[in-house]
Amino acid sequence: xxxRSRWLGVLALACSVAVAAVVSNSALSADQSQAxxxxxxxxxPFTTTPPPDIASLKxxxxxxxxxxxxxDIQARVEAVVKHMLPAVVAISIxxxxxxxxxxxVIVSKDGYVLTAGHVSGxxxxxxxxxxxxxxxxxxxxxxxxxxxxxGMIKIDTDQYPADYPFVPMGDSTRLAAGQxxxxxxxxxxxxxxxxxxxxxxxVLRTPSSVHGDRSRGNTPYIRTDCELIxxxxxxPLFDLDGxxxxxxxxIGEDISANIHVPIDTFEQSxxxxxxxxxxxxxTDGLLGLPKGPGRAQASSQGSHGSLGAxxxxxxRITQIFDGGAAEKAHLNPEDVITKVNGKxxxxxxxxxxxxxxxxxxxxxxxxxxxxxxxxEASVTLLPADNQ
Amino acid sequence: MxxxxxxxxxxxxxxxxxxxxxxxxxxxxxxxxxSPFNPGDSKTAYAVQASFASVVKRASxxxxxxxxEDKGEERKAALGTIISSDGYILTKASExxxxxxxxxxxxxxxxTYDAKIIGVSxxxxxxxxxxxxxxxxxxxxxxTRPAPAATPAGRGRRGLFxxxxxxxxxxxxxxxxxxxxxxPPQGAIAVNVGEWVATVNAGAxxxxxxxxxxxxxxxxxxxxxxxxxxSHILGVVPEExxxxxxxxxPKTGAESAGVKAGDVIVSVDGNEVHNLDDLHxxxxxxxxxxxxxxxxxxxxxxxxLRIVVGTAPEEVDPEMQMLSGDVSRRSTNFAAVYQHDSxxxxxxxxxxxxxxxxxxxxxxIARAGRTESYAIPADLIVADIDLLKSGQLAPPASKTGKGxxx
Numbered sequence: 059x060x061x062r063s064r065w066l067g068v069l070a071l072a073c074s075v076a077v078a079a080v081v082s083n084s085a086l087s088a089d090q091s092q093a094x095x096x097x098x099x100x101x102x103p104f105t106t107t108p109p110p111d112i113a114s115l116k117x118x119x120x121x122x123x124x125x126x127x128x129x130d131i132q133a134r135v136e137a138v139v140k141h142m143l144p145a146v147v148a149i150s151i152x153x154x155x156x157x158x159x160x161x162x163v164i165v166s167k168d169g170y171v172l173t174a175g176h177v178s179g180x181x182x183x184x185x186x187x188x189x190x191x192x193x194x195x196x197x198x199x200x201x202x203x204x205x206x207x208x209g210m211i212k213i214d215t216d217q218y219p220a221d222y223p224f225v226p227m228g229d230s231t232r233l234a235a236g237q238x239x240x241x242x243x244x245x246x247x248x249x250x251x252x253x254x255x256x257x258x259x260x261v262l263r264t265p266s267s268v269h270g271d272r273s274r275g276n277t278p279y280i281r282t283d284c285e286l287i288x289x290x291x292x293x294p295l296f297d298l299d300g301x302x303x304x305x306x307x308x309i310g311e312d313i314s315a316n317i318h319v320p321i322d323t324f325e326q327s328x329x330x331x332x333x334x335x336x337x338x339x340x341t342d343g344l345l346g347l348p349k350g351p352g353r354a355q356a357s358s359q360g361s362h363g364s365l366g367a368x369x370x371x372x373x374r375i376t377q378i379f380d381g382g383a384a385e386k387a388h389l390n391p392e393d394v395i396t397k398v399n400g401k402x403x404x405x406x407x408x409x410x411x412x413x414x415x416x417x418x419x420x421x422x423x424x425x426x427x428x429x430x431x432x433x434e435a436s437v438t439l440l441p442a443d444n445q
Numbered sequence: 446m447x448x449x450x451x452x453x454x455x456x457x458x459x460x461x462x463x464x465x466x467x468x469x470x471x472x473x474x475x476x477x478x479x480s481p482f483n484p485g486d487s488k489t490a491y492a493v494q495a496s497f498a499s500v501v502k503r504a505s506x507x508x509x510x511x512x513x514e515d516k517g518e519e520r521k522a523a524l525g526t527i528i529s530s531d532g533y534i535l536t537k538a539s540e541x542x543x544x545x546x547x548x549x550x551x552x553x554x555x556x557t558y559d560a561k562i563i564g565v566s567x568x569x570x571x572x573x574x575x576x577x578x579x580x581x582x583x584x585x586x587x588x589t590r591p592a593p594a595a596t597p598a599g600r601g602r603r604g605l606f607x608x609x610x611x612x613x614x615x616x617x618x619x620x621x622x623x624x625x626x627x628x629p630p631q632g633a634i635a636v637n638v639g640e641w642v643a644t645v646n647a648g649a650x651x652x653x654x655x656x657x658x659x660x661x662x663x664x665x666x667x668x669x670x671x672x673x674x675x676s677h678i679l680g681v682v683p684e685e686x687x688x689x690x691x692x693x694x695p696k697t698g699a700e701s702a703g704v705k706a707g708d709v710i711v712s713v714d715g716n717e718v719h720n721l722d723d724l725h726x727x728x729x730x731x732x733x734x735x736x737x738x739x740x741x742x743x744x745x746x747x748x749x750l751r752i753v754v755g756t757a758p759e760e761v762d763p764e765m766q767m768l769s770g771d772v773s774r775r776s777t778n779f780a781a782v783y784q785h786d787s788x789x790x791x792x793x794x795x796x797x798x799x800x801x802x803x804x805x806x807x808x809x810i811a812r813a814g815r816t817e818s819y820a821i822p823a824d825l826i827v828a829d830i831d832l833l834k835s836g837q838l839a840p841p842a843s844k845t846g847k848g849x850x851x
Contacts, residue, residue, distance in 0.1 A: 222620060235482070
């Protein structure tokens with residue numbers, strides 16, 4: 059197929075099977091409470107605390123220089139695998155004649171599952187979640203960010219009630235190059251009797267080192283040498299404290315090109331994902347807003363209420379929602395809003411004030427900068443619950 | 446992919462164009478996936494390998510380089526594991542069979558030594574060869590006998606066809622718990638998922654200390670690897686959502702038994718089959734070689750055919766190959782393996798794999814894909830050494846020169 063040569067750079071890791079054939083926490087980290095956003099959807103139990111069995115082990119050095127050092131790494135890797143493997147899942151979605159398979163990880167006892175956006179796909183899609191002991195349950199896709207490739211799923215706990223095993227969340231902004239990490243997933247798709255498969259590796263590029271260059275499309279990601287292949291999409295990447303720091307996303311041809319979505323992007327857009335929103339654009343805009351209750355307020359009202367976008371403090375659009383007003387007006391992430399209805403604006407508050415006074419159905423003329431060029435668009439505001 | 450051709454069955458690893466189409470969004474935004482990094486930060490950094498040097502030192506005196514002459518040229522074929530002081534060596538059979546000359550390089554006494562193949566174990570793909578030498582250092586295998594329930598019984602492979610594939614959701618939900626590794630038998634050592642493993646370099650050939658060739662961790666539980674990662678199949682391709690045969694796969698039990706397109710599969714050993722899902726579920730309980738009595742309706746006739754459950758023919762997708770790099774020519778059909786994530790090269794199979802304490806856990810037998818390498822556990826090897834020496838497992842007669850057994 060002539061198409062093949064174009065895809066050599068990067069390949070997403072969900073795998074699909076044709077149907078005629080058918081068929082399926084450390085001593086290293088500092089203050090934990092700072093690492094975790096304080097705002098979460100109500101009712102989602104959430105932890106950053108790894109099991110004491112892991113926290114009490116000797117820290118692991120990035121560059122071992124002795125067998126002792128190697129044994130310290132080994133002890134942590136074995137402990138992380140032992141405690142976290144129960145929460146690693148395989149995900150199976152049937153659509154038409156295909157079965158798409160990927161992996162995921164449970165992050166709360168009521169069955170929220172993090173995965174890759176290209177695995178969970180369209181919100182509302184029904185899918186099968188296979189627990190690490192081979193038990194299958196049903197679930198549904200929630201939201202996704204298609205640019206970063208984050209996705210969220212909810213196990214249907216009405217039909218499949220249980221206290222699900224879950225993993226503690228970490229802080230991907232604290233990752234350092236050379237740090238040991240462990241990836242799990244179902245390479246090649248789910249195989250009965252084969253539990254999730256472990257790969258060890260080290261962080262080669264951290265999200266901040268990748269994201270430093272803000273040019274178009276360069277969203278933050280983690281690169282490691284944990285070898286991944288199709289089927290591993292959506293599976294977890296853990297640090298040696300046993301905290302979730304990334305979600306497997308895609309690979310390049312080189313054996314060391316294994317790409318994971320940073321967990322912070324999930325944490326920042328948690329509300330959007332849980333509310334089944336599909337968006338694109340990086341989540342950095344939310345960093346412009348204060349952590350804590352203030353941020354929750356800002357993100358749940360106002361700036362994206364009827365525009366269908368998230369706008370950062372510097373008036374840069376950071377996320378565009380599918381089907382929202384901004385998307386219909388052909389606005390893009392990274393566009394910087396300069397004027398509203400001819401009036402120059404300098405702060406996000408000014409933008410919110412103007413938009414907040416307008417009812418759905420009203421149009422505004424937005425002037426914006428894209429790349430070096432000035433442009434404008436007429437945006438018809440939609441009702442907030444249309445997003 | 447509804448009309449999958451009957452002539453070729455893709456391995457589970459073959460991905461439909463649909464997958465790539467779904468990946469369309471990703472490619473533009475991640476062109477920078479090949480961003481540069483500091484090699485000292487990788488798991489293959491020299492500093493990491495060097496820290497294993499003392500771990501592999503002992504076994505390296507029992508590890509040799511095995512060479513072959515192939516089409517007039519000499520090349521590396523495998524590593525070898527010395528098991529006697531007078532020159533019995535174990536290595537990977539499929540890399541050395543049907544070639545005009547197999548030989549081993551030694552440092553002490555220095556030279557090349559022609560090898561004779563004494564025996565071949567099909568189930569392990571291990572060959573016993575013999576060179577005429579003295580004073581070699583035989584390897585000490587660890588006792589790797591697993592706890593009785595440790596090796597999973599059953600399929601361990603995924604469904605292209607016929608395999609149970611994706612289980613059905615069930616209630617009540619049995620939630621996974623943290624698994625404490627089982628105690629191995631008295632005197633045996635445990636091999637835990639997540640533990641370090643190191644591939645020993647050919648110290649006996651180089652005459653010097655070498656760091657390990659590769660390091661990695663044990664990736665999953667010890668398990669059997671089937672002849673093909675495809676499933677058990679009868680060899681029928683049904684029409685969509687039905688139990689009517691659209692086509693029959695060549696070289697399968699269904700073809701041999703005379704199944705024809707248009708036949709309707711009514712039941713398999715009494716289990717009713719209405720569609721492909723039913724067929725999968727039923728066949729999940731079968732082993733390769735089992736004979737199933739399949740009730741067929743052909744027009745007005747009712748037939749009972751005895752069909753041997755087999756495997757789909759192997760096919761390698763070029764794209765998967767590209768992403769996997771070099772894999773061994775035989776990477777399936779092993780009685781049991783330890784799977785690890787070392788970046789083992791095919792020509793470096795056949796030598797010992799050790800744990801962090803230097804225990805020889807087994808012999809590397811294959812690089813099977815981008816994410817997996819396999820080693821045959823020591824206890825299985827030890828159990829067959831006498832048989833290999835006896836001459837009863839002398840190598841198969843050469844046919845086409847390909848190293849594959851059956």
